[in-house]
Every structure is written in structure tokens, then in C-alpha cells.
Amino acid sequence: MAPPAAPAPRLALTGIRKAYPGVLANDDVALTVEEGEIHALLGENGAGKSTLVKIIYGVLAPDEGEIRWAGRPVRIASPNAARQLGIGMVFQHFSLFEALSVLENVALGMDGEKNWQALAGRIVEVSRAYGLPLDPTREVHELSVGERQRIEIVRCLLQAPKLLIMDEPTSVLTPQEVDRLFLTLRQLASEGVSILYISHKLHEIKALCDAATIMRGGKVVAHCDPKVETARSMATLMVGSNFAAPEKPAKRLKRAPRFQVNALDLESSEAFGTSLKEVSFEVRAGEIFGIAGVAGNGQTELLAALSGERPVEAEAIIIDGNRAGALGPRARRGLGLAYIPEERNGHAAIPDLTLAENALLSAFDRRALLTNGVIRFARASAFAEEVIERFSVKATGPDARASSLSGGNLQKFVVGREILQAPNVLIAAQPTWGVDAGAAAAIHQALLDLATHGVAVLVVSQDLDELLVLTDRMAVINGGRLSRPLVTGEATLEEIGLLMGGLHDLPDDIPAVETAAVNQHVQAL
Amino acid sequence: MVRLEPRAEISPVMRWLTPPLAVILTIIAGAILFLAMGYDPARSLRAFFIAPLSSAYGLAELGVKATPLILIATGLAVGFRAGVWNIGAEGQLTLGALAGGYVGLLFWGQAGWFILPLMMIAGVLGGMAWAAIPAFLKAKFDVNEILVSLMLTYVGLLLLSALIYGPLRSPEGFGFPESRMFSPSAQLPNLIAGTRLHLGAVITGVIVLIVWFLMSRTLFGFQVTVIGQAPAAARFAGFSRSRMIWISLMMGGGLSGLAGLFEVTGPIGQIVPTISPGYGFTAIIVAFLGRLHPLGCVLAGLLVALSYLGGENAQITVGMPQAVTGVFQGMLLFFLLAADVLVRYRLRVGKPAPALIPTRGGR
Numbered sequence: 001m002a003p004p005a006a007p008a009p010r011l012a013l014t015g016i017r018k019a020y021p022g023v024l025a026n027d028d029v030a031l032t033v034e035e036g037e038i039h040a041l042l043g044e045n046g047a048g049k050s051t052l053v054k055i056i057y058g059v060l061a062p063d064e065g066e067i068r069w070a071g072r073p074v075r076i077a078s079p080n081a082a083r084q085l086g087i088g089m090v091f092q093h094f095s096l097f098e099a100l101s102v103l104e105n106v107a108l109g110m111d112g113e114k115n116w117q118a119l120a121g122r123i124v125e126v127s128r129a130y131g132l133p134l135d136p137t138r139e140v141h142e143l144s145v146g147e148r149q150r151i152e153i154v155r156c157l158l159q160a161p162k163l164l165i166m167d168e169p170t171s172v173l174t175p176q177e178v179d180r181l182f183l184t185l186r187q188l189a190s191e192g193v194s195i196l197y198i199s200h201k202l203h204e205i206k207a208l209c210d211a212a213t214i215m216r217g218g219k220v221v222a223h224c225d226p227k228v229e230t231a232r233s234m235a236t237l238m239v240g241s242n243f244a245a246p247e248k249p250a251k252r253l254k255r256a257p258r259f260q261v262n263a264l265d266l267e268s269s270e271a272f273g274t275s276l277k278e279v280s281f282e283v284r285a286g287e288i289f290g291i292a293g294v295a296g297n298g299q300t301e302l303l304a305a306l307s308g309e310r311p312v313e314a315e316a317i318i319i320d321g322n323r324a325g326a327l328g329p330r331a332r333r334g335l336g337l338a339y340i341p342e343e344r345n346g347h348a349a350i351p352d353l354t355l356a357e358n359a360l361l362s363a364f365d366r367r368a369l370l371t372n373g374v375i376r377f378a379r380a381s382a383f384a385e386e387v388i389e390r391f392s393v394k395a396t397g398p399d400a401r402a403s404s405l406s407g408g409n410l411q412k413f414v415v416g417r418e419i420l421q422a423p424n425v426l427i428a429a430q431p432t433w434g435v436d437a438g439a440a441a442a443i444h445q446a447l448l449d450l451a452t453h454g455v456a457v458l459v460v461s462q463d464l465d466e467l468l469v470l471t472d473r474m475a476v477i478n479g480g481r482l483s484r485p486l487v488t489g490e491a492t493l494e495e496i497g498l499l500m501g502g503l504h505d506l507p508d509d510i511p512a513v514e515t516a517a518v519n520q521h522v523q524a525l
Numbered sequence: 526m527v528r529l530e531p532r533a534e535i536s537p538v539m540r541w542l543t544p545p546l547a548v549i550l551t552i553i554a555g556a557i558l559f560l561a562m563g564y565d566p567a568r569s570l571r572a573f574f575i576a577p578l579s580s581a582y583g584l585a586e587l588g589v590k591a592t593p594l595i596l597i598a599t600g601l602a603v604g605f606r607a608g609v610w611n612i613g614a615e616g617q618l619t620l621g622a623l624a625g626g627y628v629g630l631l632f633w634g635q636a637g638w639f640i641l642p643l644m645m646i647a648g649v650l651g652g653m654a655w656a657a658i659p660a661f662l663k664a665k666f667d668v669n670e671i672l673v674s675l676m677l678t679y680v681g682l683l684l685l686s687a688l689i690y691g692p693l694r695s696p697e698g699f700g701f702p703e704s705r706m707f708s709p710s711a712q713l714p715n716l717i718a719g720t721r722l723h724l725g726a727v728i729t730g731v732i733v734l735i736v737w738f739l740m741s742r743t744l745f746g747f748q749v750t751v752i753g754q755a756p757a758a759a760r761f762a763g764f765s766r767s768r769m770i771w772i773s774l775m776m777g778g779g780l781s782g783l784a785g786l787f788e789v790t791g792p793i794g795q796i797v798p799t800i801s802p803g804y805g806f807t808a809i810i811v812a813f814l815g816r817l818h819p820l821g822c823v824l825a826g827l828l829v830a831l832s833y834l835g836g837e838n839a840q841i842t843v844g845m846p847q848a849v850t851g852v853f854q855g856m857l858l859f860f861l862l863a864a865d866v867l868v869r870y871r872l873r874v875g876k877p878a879p880a881l882i883p884t885r886g887g888r
Contacts, residue, residue, distance in 0.1 A: 309761065353751075361758060373743050
């Protein structure tokens with residue numbers, strides 16, 4: 001057959017279907033991306049976006065359906081095949097070697113690249129052309145998350161892609177870095193590169209994208225023009241129903257500090273971790289205090305110290321007037337501290353154990369689930385049942401394995417388990433990371449209610465929107481140091497962003513890369 | 526090319542079916558092996574698996590062999606569940622036999638009810654002391670406990686040799702490398718006259734029940750599970766890993782030491798250069814065959830004890846080489862591990878990832 005007269009779209013998917021045991025991840029999905037178009041792929045976690053993208057990038061093979069590349073039907077059998085077609089992808093989680101330089105990392109991703117000198121030159125050239133300041137000689141562990149993302153983008157651009165897939169690229173960036181990234185993406189689009197932009201942040205999609213495909217439950221529910229739609233209408237399409245946004249009480253009674261951290265220093269236990277330097281703050285009764293910051297700036301270390309997983313000096317942490325720094329997690333729980341770790345699987349809960357056993361994990365003392373060290377299984381079960389009911393956890397019952405719950409439901413269970421232990425202080429790390437909008441709203445409401453009852457709540461999150469909704473005051477962690485606290489309503493996004501980026505991190509000009517330095521680095525390799 | 530692909534769901538039924546399956550496969554493979562070696566498979570299998578159980582004495586012997594296996598496996602299983610890999614039970618058994626046996630020799634020629642309990646305490650402490658070395662190094666410096674405990678086994682066996690050829694050698698023994706026979710007060714009483722089944726079997730039964738209760742009903746058992754399955758969750762809960770390293774190795778070492786003492790004061794009656802036919806190593810097979818569950822260890826212990834008896838019997842009646850016991854135990858472990866892998870993974874035959882193949886244009 002002759003090719004159609006009109007220029008064929010760069011990528012056209014029709015009738016894509018992919019089933020996993022028990023789940024239909026993609027059902028009759030159609031997607032068309034034109035040349036030079038920035039196309040948003042929008043949907044909640046679990047909507048089937050990742051599966052679809054993995055099919056496009058050759059990681060997964062579809063069960064049914066057709067992929068056309070510039071009008072020609074293709075089968076993309078591997079990421080290598082995708083790259084040969086001209087498809088590049090920047091993943092949400094980077095695959096970089098911390099101990100190697102930018103140049104070495106890029107070279108590792110290029111098959112058979114031998115001329116390092118020329119490669120260094122091309123890196124500098126591409127990073128200049130697209131406003132992605134990058135010094136090929138620097139080692140990755142010295143770089144910020146934004147800079148690391150630039151390595152991934154440059155690595156893709158060196159292969160001159162015709163379609164660039166970006167998976168949630170802004171979730172780790174400061175607002176200023178987001179603006180800069182958008183400039184780059186628009187420039188690429190104007191040169192004819194198609195961009196498939198995956199996100200659930202509606203205001204970004206409105207600002208950036210020309211077209212949007214919205215997915216829900218494995219199906220495409222709408223193709224729309226994000227410039228015309230409102231954020232509200234797209235949210236409704238994405239979630240499928242109106243959901244109640246959490247209510248923030250206008251004024252809460254501020255009382256004495258319940259949780260104080262005084263000049264906390266902590267050496268990181270990881271090779272390229274961030275050590276804490278003189279971190280001080282306090283959370284008062286009835287207050288929600290937020291700690292913002294890009295991942296890898298000391299949050300892991302801070303949470304380990306605050307929860308007691310890594311004990312510190314006794315005076316460094318005060319819970320309700322008690323010196324608690326030297327205590328372990330169990331003793332701190334005795335003082336009324338509850339903790340919701342960021343990672344659900346294997347940290348806050350154990351996937352292979354039942355919900356009753358997972359309820360036991362942190363509640364055995366405060367809910368009296370033991371008699372002389374012997375487990376009272378009936379009480380543990382009843383407690384799990386209570387959590388399931390009060391927090392509307394969708395589960396078959398206390399005997400259901402944690403792994404059988406969806407991310408959002410397991411997170412509700414974990415949050416409920418901690419809240420029903422009647423804590424005085426609650427620490428929550430990324431409490432709504434990777435959960436659906438309904439569960440996120442329920443969790444936010446639970447945290448707000450807790451504060452209303454006089455509990456001191458600390459939320460550590462990378463999601464600025466979350467902190468803006470929840471907190472009364474917030475501080476920013478950067479390079480292991482905590483900024484002064486800002487009153488949430490009064491701080492501008494600009495101000496917070498600058499604290500997150502640590503000012504020095506955003507040069508206006510591309511730094512002049514010294515040819516001599518590059519030569520020296522190449523020689524050394 | 527053959528690849529292993531993880532299964533989406535692991536059947537819980539299959540987890541419990543794999544041990545019996547491994548036993549059946551071992552018997553089939555054994556029959557083929559006997560045939561290949563020129564023996565009548567039916568007669569050989571009978572001599573191996575049925576003949577040893579057809580007399581009261583044979584059943585009692587089964588208990589004698591199973592006692593140390595079950596006792597050691599029960600202790601090791603706790604550590605294995607917590608992810609502490611104590612491979613040196615054989616050495617801990619030896620040190621327990623030496624320490625407890627030495628106490629028995631101190632009271633040589635004396636009578637008293639207190640002697641045997643004292644020997645048991647010394648046996649447990651001897652095993653614990655030997656296991657304390659890997660425990661200390663692991664908890665303090667994160668030294669690999671597999672290597673340390675395994676290597677200490679050989680040190681322990683050499684220590685036994687040195688002592689039995691030296692200070693512990695019986696003055697009346699005509700120079701044979703053996704200690705004096707223990708006095709009656711220092712020997713475990715037999716349960717059934719005319720057999721070698723001793724009180725140690727009863728004590729082992731009680732210990733198994735206690736460990737079962739600890740593992741299934743108490744916070745301690747829960748801690749073991751959590752530390753083994755999710756170390757980060759254990760930190761979150763406030764369960765101490767170094768404490769668990771100590772407890773696991775002390776339990777494994779203590780029970781191995783007790784098993785060693787039972788051997789010297791029970792069936793053997795004195796300290797000899799070879800106390801165990803590798804019970805400490807075979808107990809590792811028993812622990813895994815029993816799914817690291819105390820009651821499972823009892824069943825597995827009885828089965829593996831049968832392989833010892835069957836091997837001996839097959840040597841005598843069919844004239845098979847002694848190595849057949851080890852071959853059977855090896856096959857059992859091999860089939861168990863293989864079945865476990867196949868329960869968790871699916872075998873895929875084919876090329877890994879084909880290159881880009883454009884389909885024919887225009888349909």
C-alpha cells in the first residue's frame with residue numbers, strides 16, 4: 001500500500017493491550033504524538049502510564065495492538081531497538097555511577113564510543129545549545145539532582161532523538177530548575193523533536209504541553225488540549241470523580257513545643273550520603289511543620305536520627321521535655337513518638353506478613369499487644385481491624401497479606417496504625433508518595449485532624465504542593481543544613497525554591513568549561 | 526538459552542509440598558543410581574529405607590541418630606530465619622562434648638545426681654563459647670559468620686585431637702586415644718532396656734516444644750522473622766540486629782554443644798577422636814528440609830537419620846560402599862533446593878531479547 005498523503009504522525013499507537021496476572025494494565029490504548037509536539041501523558045499512579053511507556057521504549061512487549069513509527073508499523077523489541085529508531089527516555093530514577101565523572105557516565109551509555117576527547121566536546125556543545133550547564137569533568141556525587149538529570153537528558157540528546165520520553169521529570173527539581181527545563185523542552189520541540197511528557201502535575205501540563213492523553217484504570221479516558229481545559233476539569237477526568245480536598249483549619253491554637261531538635265550533627269553512614277550539620281528546629285503542639293528539599297540533601301540521615309533508628313546525643317532531640325536523642329525507636333515510641341517512613345515495603349511494613357502482624361510491628365507496646373513477651377494475637381487482629389475500618393483500608397481483613405494491598409491502601413494502613421497509637425509527636429516522610437489522589441486526600445485530612453487534637457506533626461516531603469497544603473511553618477533542607485523556618489502562608493514559591501537550590505546551584509550562564517581541564521581529565525582516564 | 530523468570534505468585538501449598546517431593550525424587554534417583562551400579566534397585570531400596578525400621582531396636586536407633594540432628598537443626602533454624610548463617614555446628618558440637626565430657630571426667634569414680642546436669646550446663650556453655658567467636662566478630666566488625674564459624678569447626682576438631690591424644694587420654698587405655706569411660710552417674714540413662722535410646726531424646730523433644738512456642742507465640746519469634754525478612758522494618762520497630770546475632774549464635778551453639786554432650790554421655794560413653802559422623806553439617810540439611818520450623822525439623826531429622834541407618838544397613842546386607850549415605854543426603858538437599866527454585870521461578874527456553882524486527886508494511 002502507498003503511504004498516506006498527509007505526513008504521518010511520528011508515533012501512533014492503536015489498540016494496545018497488556019495484561020498482567022489479575023490486572024489489565026493497558027486496555028485498547030491509543031496515543032498519537034506529532035512531530036515537534038509536547039504531548040502530556042496524564043494519569044494517577046496505577047493508571048497504566050508506566051506500562052505504556054515501557055511498551056514504547058521496548059522494555060515490555062504488548063499483548064495486542066500496533067505501533068507505527070512515522071507511519072511504518074514496527075515492533076520495538078528492546079530499549080536498544082527503541083534508541084535505534086530515535087526514541088530517547090529520561091527515567092524518573094537515574095542510572096548514574098556516583099564515583100565516576102559526567103564524561104565517564106555518558107560514555108558508558110554510548111555503545112562503542114572510543115574518542116573521549118570528541119565526546120567531551122560534544123557534551124559541552126549540546127549542553128551549551130540547550131541551556132543545560134554541565135561540566136564533563138565533575139564527579140556525579142558532587143552534583144545536585146537537577147544536574148544529574150541534565151546528564152541523563154544530554155545523554156539522550158547526543159543520540160539526536162526524534163522522540164524524547166520524560167517520566168515525571170520535575171518531581172525532584174526546584175521551581176527554578178523546572179522553569180529552565182521547560183525552556184529546554186520548548187527549544188527541542190521547536191526543532192522538531194517530539195516530547196512525551198509524563199506527569200500528574202496539572203499546572204505544569206497546562207504551562208508546557210500542546211496536547212494531552214489522560215489515562216485511568218488502564219484505559220484512555222480523554223484526549224484534550226490542556227491549554228483549553230482547566231486544571232479542575234483535567235483532575236476530574238484523571239480521578240474519575242470529584243474528591244474532597246482536605247480542609248485546613250483557619251487558625252490552630254499554638255502551644256508549647258513538643259518536639260525539639262538542637263544542633264543535630266550526624267555523619268552519613270553512606271559513601272556519598274549527606275551529613276547533617278547543626279540542624280535545629282522545633283514543632284509545637286497543634287502545629288504541622290514541614291521540611292522541604294530535593295532528595296539526597298540529608299533527609300535520610302535526618303529521619304534516621306529523628307526516629308531513633310540511628311541514636312544520637314541525648315540532648316539533640318527532646319520529646320515532650322524528655323531528652324530522647326540516645327534512645328532507640330522502641331523507647332521513643334514509649335515517649336509518644338510515631339513515625340511513618342517513606343518506604344512502605346520493607347520499612348514501614350513487611351509485604352509477606354499479614355496486616356495483623358504488620359499492626360504488631362510498631363504497636364506492640366502502645367496498644368498492649370503483649371503479655372510478658374507473649375503475643376496476644378486476638379488483640380493484634382482486632383487492632384488491625386480497627387485500622388482497616390477507621391481509615392477505610394480496602395483489604396479482605398486482618399489476615400490479608402500486606403503485599404495484597406494497593407500502594408494507597410497500604411499507606412492508609414500504615415498511617416492509621418501510627419495515628420491510632422495516640423502519639424504526641426508524629427513524623428511522616430513523604431506520606432502520600434505514590435498513592436492515588438483519594439488516599440492522598442484521606443491521609444492529608446488525617447494529619448490535619450491529628451494536629452487539631454494537639455499533636456505535633458512533622459512532614460518531610462519533596463512535594464512542595466503537599467507542604468503548602470498541610471503545613472503551618474516549613475524549613476528547607478539543603479546539603480545537610482536546615483534553613484530558618486518560614487511561615488507557610490507568607491513564603492513565596494521563589495523564596496522556597498532558592499533555599500532548595502542553595503542559590504549557588506543555578507548559574508545564569510553556562511559555565512565556561514576550560515578546555516585544559518577537560519584535556520587533563522581525558523588524559524587521566 | 527535457558528532462563529529463569531520469577532513467578533508472579535508463589536503458591537504457599539507448593540512451599541510445603543517441596544520437601545515430600547524432594548524425598549520422592551531422591552528415592553527415584555537413588556533407584557536409578559543403584560541400577561547403574563549393578564545392584565537390584567528393589568532390594569537395595571528395601572535395605573535402605575524399610576529394613577532399618579522393621580525392628581524395635583532399629584526404631585530406637587532411629588531415635589538415637591535423629592536426636593542430635595533435631596536438636597542442632599532446631600537451634601540453627603532460628604538463626605537461619607533471622608539471616609544469621611551459622612555453618613559451624615559441628616565445631617560447636619565438638620566443644621560442647623569436650624567441655625561437658627571434661628566435667629564428667631572431673632567427677633570420675635564419683636556418684637551424684639548433680640553430675641549429669643552439671644555436664645549438660647558445661648556442654649551448652651562449651652558450644653556457646655565456640656559460637657561466641659563468630660558472634661562477637663559479626664556483631665562488632667561485621668565479619669562474615671559463615672567463614673568464621675566454618676573454619677572454627679576445623680580448629681575445634683584439631684583441639685579435640687590434641688586433647689584426646691594428650692591430657693584427656695585414659696591412663697588405663699593402653700595408649701588408645703580415648704578418655705576414660707564415664708561413671709554411671711555421668712552417663713545418660715537409657716529409656717528402653719536393650720536399646721541405646723537415651724534421655725537426651727526426651728530433653729530434645731521438650732526443647733523443640735519450647736522453641737516452637739518461642740517462635741510462634743512470642744515477640745522474640747516475631748523479631749526473628751522481621752529481622753530475617755526485612756532488616757529495615759526491624760530497625761523501624763526497634764529490634765536490635767546485633768542482639769539477634771548474639772541470640773541466634775548462642776542458641777545454635779548451645780544446642781549443638783548439648784547435642785555433642787548427649788553423644789559422648791549417651792551412645793558413646795567416653796570422649797573419642799570422632800564424636801559425630803557430621804551431624805553438625807547434616808543438621809543444616811535437616812533445618813532447610815524442615816522449612817526452618819521446629820516441628821518440621823523433627824520430621825526432617827527422622828528422615829535424615831534414616832539415611833544414616835539405611836546407609837549402614839545397605840553396606841552390611843547389599844554390600845554397598847559407605848559413601849552412599851552422603852550421596853543420598855546430597856541428593857536430598859539438591860532436589861529440595863532445585864524444587865524451591867522452580868517454585869519461585871519459571872524455566873524459559875529461548876533467546877533472551879530479539880533485535881528490532883520491523884513488521885511488513887501496510888496491512
